[in-house]
Amino acid sequence: MPFRDIYGHERPLGILKTVLERDRVPQALLFHGMEGIGKRTTALAFAQALNCREGGTDACGRCPSCRKIAHGTHPDVSTLTAEGQYIRIRDIRALQEQMQFKPYEGRWRVFLVQEADRMNLEAANALLKTLEEPSANHGLILLTAHPDRLPRTVLSRCQQVRFHPLPRETVQRFLVEQHALEAPPAALLASCSGGSIARALNLRQGDFLEMRRALLERMASPALREPWQRLSFLGELGQERRSLAERLAVMRSCWRDALVVRETGTADLLIHRDCEAEIRTLADRRTGEEILNNIRLIDRAIAALDQNANKQLTLEVMMFRLAL
Ligand SMILES: [Zn+2]
Structure with a gap:
């Protein structure tokens, strides 16, 4: 090439x-x-x-x-x-x-x-x-x-x-131009790919979309306000670093969408446009500042895991601080 x-x-x-x-x-x-x-x-x-x-x-x-x-x-x-x-x-x-x-x-x-x-x-x-x-x-x-x-x-x-990870827009453009994907699923895969085209293609093969929907439904459920529910949610995120990183990226993108809906009121710019109801539930429940803080907490956890920090501790700290 x-x-x-x-x-x-x-x-x-x-x-x-x-x-x-x-x-x-x-x-x-x-x-x-x-x-x-x-x-x-x-x-x-x-x-x-x-x-x-x-x-x-x-x-x-x-x-x-x-x-x-x-x-x-x-x-x-x-x-x-x-x-x-x-x-x-x-x-x-x-x-x-x-x-x-x-x-x-x-x-x-x-x-x-x-x-x-x-x-x-x-x-x-x-x-x-x-x-x-x-x-x-x-x-x-x-x-x-x-x-x-x-x-x-x-x-x-x-x-x-x-070589730096590719910008989300570049991965998205690749998926649309080379794999004839529609813009919304391409944006979704791109935003969870960590800047890697290979990863985006991999996600496309697997059960990523179902995993994403299940995760989002869980995040939107009021049950997560209970501390013990949060711990069990943590267990559901899995242990393997790569799939953990994937799930954290999904969570981050959901909160990003919630912020967009909150600030703009429209669903046009959503990554998870097909899950608008769940995104609106997240957006309605929290202030813009709380949502921003959630995004920061997840970012911090992703960075810490990337640097081989203690996995359990990192995730527990994140989970108990998130405004859910
Ligand atoms: Zn030649």
Whole structure:
């Protein structure tokens, strides 16, 4: 996929285009940012641009080289992945061996190292050797959601490119344009995707809509004023971090909608437009200030969980402070 077809990520794409324009391709790049936001797609687009037979700062997407890279059959573009828990040292060595030869048919041989933080020390040291002895027309692109887990020595030898979560509007636009979704469900999935297109598509596959309705009905129920009911509601949110984050994002978006209804009186701008009655129940029950505070509390809980805070404690504090 050429750069021009990638949604968002203007800054990383700008950096890569500049690199191509000046013909100063670094030996090693490190793409970091949360999972599922397009690091790999961008790395492949970069590999395409490096090898495109049309030249320029973006791939044509049509020439044999571009097509092979898109189909994963180009002999000069390969991806290293973890086998089980770790990336094996022998895979790094195999990569080094290939680097001794010229690319088979492209201008550049490009290696992607997926989940680069899964290199153990031995593998990282072997890779370092590669980075210290640059070989012409070979590029390494390390991909990771956890750059802090990589040795400093590796980090310092890579040009780092940071990928941020996509804005909600960008994910929504992708779902509408590429998956023919109507605007309201696209907005709903986008707002619960955490800025990741992959996540939004995943949500679309599962029982997300039913989960969301059940959650919203529960939030709108007056029973939640009872402390013990709040505890049982907490239990219903589940234990697994990812699904917890998903449910918290839904709760946040419900309160956001309640605020919109409260302030504007109309349902036109709602994410959960199909659940207008429940949203109005939430909105009628609380002041604007209380609703804003609920949103802040949920935001804080999401951020704390993201930083591995004590899960139970974080959720209990949030739950007892929410104005329900
Ligand atoms: Zn091309």
